Amino acid sequence: MINFSINKTYFLQALNATKRAISSKNAIPILSALKIEVSSQDITLTGSNGQISIENTIPASDENAGLLITSTGSILLEANFFINIVSSLPDITLDFSEIDHHQVVLTSGKSEITLKGKDVEQYPRLQEIETDSPLVLETKLLKSIISETAFAASLQESRPILTGVHMTLNNKEFKAVATDSHRMSQRQVTLDHAANDFDVVIPSKSLREFAGVFTDDIETVEVFFSASQMLFRSEHISFYTRLLEGNYPDTDRLLVKTFETEVTFNTAVLRSAMERAHLISNATQNGTVKLEIVNNGVSAHVNSPEVGKVNEELDTVGQSGEDLTISFNPTYLIDALKALKSEEVLIRFISPVRPFTLTPKDDKEDFIQLITPVRTN
Amino acid sequence: MINFSINKTYFLQALNATKRAISSKNAIPILSALKIEVSSQDITLTGSNGQISIENTIPASDENAGLLITSTGSILLEANFFINIVSSLPDITLDFSEIDHHQVVLTSGKSEITLKGKDVEQYPRLQEIETDSPLVLETKLLKSIISETAFAASLQESRPILTGVHMTLNNKEFKAVATDSHRMSQRQVTLDHAANDFDVVIPSKSLREFAGVFTDDIETVEVFFSASQMLFRSEHISFYTRLLEGNYPDTDRLLVKTFETEVTFNTAVLRSAMERAHLISNATQNGTVKLEIVNNGVSAHVNSPEVGKVNEELDTVGQSGEDLTISFNPTYLIDALKALKSEEVLIRFISPVRPFTLTPKDDKEDFIQLITPVRTN
Numbered sequence: 001m002i003n004f005s006i007n008k009t010y011f012l013q014a015l016n017a018t019k020r021a022i023s024s025k026n027a028i029p030i031l032s033a034l035k036i037e038v039s040s041q042d043i044t045l046t047g048s049n050g051q052i053s054i055e056n057t058i059p060a061s062d063e064n065a066g067l068l069i070t071s072t073g074s075i076l077l078e079a080n081f082f083i084n085i086v087s088s089l090p091d092i093t094l095d096f097s098e099i100d101h102h103q104v105v106l107t108s109g110k111s112e113i114t115l116k117g118k119d120v121e122q123y124p125r126l127q128e129i130e131t132d133s134p135l136v137l138e139t140k141l142l143k144s145i146i147s148e149t150a151f152a153a154s155l156q157e158s159r160p161i162l163t164g165v166h167m168t169l170n171n172k173e174f175k176a177v178a179t180d181s182h183r184m185s186q187r188q189v190t191l192d193h194a195a196n197d198f199d200v201v202i203p204s205k206s207l208r209e210f211a212g213v214f215t216d217d218i219e220t221v222e223v224f225f226s227a228s229q230m231l232f233r234s235e236h237i238s239f240y241t242r243l244l245e246g247n248y249p250d251t252d253r254l255l256v257k258t259f260e261t262e263v264t265f266n267t268a269v270l271r272s273a274m275e276r277a278h279l280i281s282n283a284t285q286n287g288t289v290k291l292e293i294v295n296n297g298v299s300a301h302v303n304s305p306e307v308g309k310v311n312e313e314l315d316t317v318g319q320s321g322e323d324l325t326i327s328f329n330p331t332y333l334i335d336a337l338k339a340l341k342s343e344e345v346l347i348r349f350i351s352p353v354r355p356f357t358l359t360p361k362d363d364k365e366d367f368i369q370l371i372t373p374v375r376t377n
Numbered sequence: 378m379i380n381f382s383i384n385k386t387y388f389l390q391a392l393n394a395t396k397r398a399i400s401s402k403n404a405i406p407i408l409s410a411l412k413i414e415v416s417s418q419d420i421t422l423t424g425s426n427g428q429i430s431i432e433n434t435i436p437a438s439d440e441n442a443g444l445l446i447t448s449t450g451s452i453l454l455e456a457n458f459f460i461n462i463v464s465s466l467p468d469i470t471l472d473f474s475e476i477d478h479h480q481v482v483l484t485s486g487k488s489e490i491t492l493k494g495k496d497v498e499q500y501p502r503l504q505e506i507e508t509d510s511p512l513v514l515e516t517k518l519l520k521s522i523i524s525e526t527a528f529a530a531s532l533q534e535s536r537p538i539l540t541g542v543h544m545t546l547n548n549k550e551f552k553a554v555a556t557d558s559h560r561m562s563q564r565q566v567t568l569d570h571a572a573n574d575f576d577v578v579i580p581s582k583s584l585r586e587f588a589g590v591f592t593d594d595i596e597t598v599e600v601f602f603s604a605s606q607m608l609f610r611s612e613h614i615s616f617y618t619r620l621l622e623g624n625y626p627d628t629d630r631l632l633v634k635t636f637e638t639e640v641t642f643n644t645a646v647l648r649s650a651m652e653r654a655h656l657i658s659n660a661t662q663n664g665t666v667k668l669e670i671v672n673n674g675v676s677a678h679v680n681s682p683e684v685g686k687v688n689e690e691l692d693t694v695g696q697s698g699e700d701l702t703i704s705f706n707p708t709y710l711i712d713a714l715k716a717l718k719s720e721e722v723l724i725r726f727i728s729p730v731r732p733f734t735l736t737p738k739d740d741k742e743d744f745i746q747l748i749t750p751v752r753t754n
Contacts, residue, residue, distance in 0.1 A: 081660060085653070085656055085657075088652055088656055089653070103685075110690040110691075110692070111653060111687070111688075111689040112687070112689065113657065113687050114687075114688075115684065115685040116683070116684055116685055272465070272467060276462070276466070276467075276490065279458070279461055279462055279465055280490065283458060306493070307455075307458070307493055308480075308490060308491045308493055309490070310488070310490050310491075312487055312488040314487075315487070
């Protein structure tokens with residue numbers, strides 16, 4: 001039966017990272033539990049919500065963990081409850097000791113807390129992925145690709161495939177695309193080294209957890225795929241997510257090369273103007289903003305008869321091409337500008353009824369976003 | 378029709394303080410509006426939810442306000458919406474200009490936003506209070522009295538009078554008491570100077586807003602009473618609250634002078650032990666903790682058959698009197714310890730079925746709390 005002692009702060013960090021995969025309101029009740037497996041070398045904490053699973057390993061060799069294992073074994077404990085108890089303990093170390101009937105005694109300072117656990121056999125077995133020839137990615141790069149694309153995926157389950165981010169590797173060319181059919185965001189990167197080609201659709205919800213699990217001190221992650229799952233792995237953390245089934249729509253056909261009107265804005269200035277427009281357009285219904293581009297001047301207009309209107313001249317950095325008037329939902333432009341890290345943004349238009357294209361001013365290839373306008377008369 | 382310009386940041390501060398009285402979900406729809414009254418000297422902002430009302434005055438003489446009034450008048454504007462719009466404006470100053478049909482044009486930088494307002498005649502008239510012979514209190518002292526008592530008031534409307542804090546002034550003796558019939562908290566202060574005696578019950582909900590409205594730079598407030606209302610007033614802010622009707626129960630009879638058992642604890646150490654006990658006692662139902670006081674030792678015990686148990690020896694600073702075993706809801710003790718600013722707390726017991734008394738260790742008179750035990754077996 002399990003017996004170990006450990007540094008409380010270190011243990012809590014690992015517990016909280018694992019908890020990101022655990023939902024207390026899961027349809028499968030046993031998934032609200034945390035699995036603790038103690039070997040002679042390390043402790044492995046496992047959490048899963050059926051969509052994503054996290055395994056977190058605490059090695060006895062890590063001096064900061066202050067881990068002393070005297071007896072091995074496995075047990076299930078109610079995750080939230082257990083983590084709250086651990087964080088309430090008075091001393092800097094805690095002793096974890098299993099007694100009869102899957103009970104656990106936590107001792108810390110003069111406090112002794114007995115908790116009921118469950119037989120580890122009740123926990124579902126997680127699928128395994130073959131871990132040969134990994135794709136190695138910088139954590140920072142992967143986080144940035146996720147933040148540039150995942151927001152554009154759909155939140156509605158009416159077309160489940162659109163709730164994912166389409167990631168492909170084609171001979172060193174890595175591409176991530178997301179669209180909810182109103183807007184699209186695509187990020188491309190050329191990798192230094194080759195890996196096996198792949199073509200997968202990853203739930204955007206899973207990707208949004210990624211940044212919380214892999215902290216900035218983890219420099220690289222290895223990425224593995226199976227037909228139905230994906231694994232991101234660092235030295236101590238394995239993060240599994242299921243993949244979405246089905247064919248992702250062909251988004252390449254949406255990218256065009258010729259435009260009629262081009263305007264460059266300061267990203268922050270345009271965003272702040274769109275946020276004002278959105279306050280008015282959104283006050284009574286999901287309204288639109290109208291952009292008027294005329295010779296040497298761009299202005300934004302909203303008219304919500306019940307609450308009021310906005311008229312604003314927009315400062316531009318540069319402007320060329322035909323005059324154009326186009327209407328769209330300002331939320332999509334605000335989201336797109338939030339995802340842009342560049343100080344200036346180039347917006348290129350074809351016509352009032354065709355999607356317009358946003359790119360960082362100095363890079364029209366690697367990061368492209370599209371927004372579909374709304375037809376008005 | 379109104380016309381003024383003002384510093385945006387200063388205006389926003391005053392708007393946000395006034396908003397504390399405004400609920401967007403009020404049963405009286407017009408109360409979701411903010412009233413703006415512009416005289417040649419100042420602007421007065423008024424918000425009310427029917428229970429509390431706040432009037433905030435911005436004088437043209439305050440240089441930080443950057444206030445330039447060119448035309449006077451009054452108008453109503455939807456509070457939340459208006460404040461969001463103001464905070465989104467691009468420039469450091471804004472121009473506020475009323476046009477036909479109760480419309481307002483806000484101009485800031487190159488942005489021009491038109492909003493629909495309402496006729497000020499639709500706003501209910503607030504009751505007035507005679508403002509002679511005020512009681513002057515230090516803001517800091519009043520905030521501290523509120524934080525020491527208001528939490529102990531009832532949240533349930535079954536006995537409305539218990540949702541208030543009973544405040545009395547009796548010849549320089551100021552006393553505040555709150556109880557929900559399970560616990561009681563009483564704070565007394567001897568004032569330096571006399572004022573008219575009073576005996577009122579103030580909704581604890583109103584008092585909890587007090588600290589947010591009167592910031593720490595406001596040194597004193599004047600306090601005025603009418604039969605049904607109370608007014609706290611500083612140089613620029615008037616905060617009105619209605620009073621509760623009815624007779625407050627006699628709480629003095631609960632205070633006793635003789636005790637059988639006395640224990641002194643470090644406040645933080647006891648609170649942390651009770652928080653652990655609460656995690657277990659509260660896991661399945663609103664359970665209790667049992668304190669065992671025996672010759673030279675105090676221990677805490679919780680047993681929740683479904684989830685687990687706690688056994689803990691408690692460090693004490695001092696102990697005297699008879700052995701005693703007493704059970705109670707740890708939430709009440711946690712709340713009581715949170716309200717105590719002293720490092721050490723004296724707890725005095727009479728019997729397992731009589732309320733026990735908490736006081737700061739070095740002051741057994743001015744701040745007294747009672748907690749009623751739970752009978753077990």
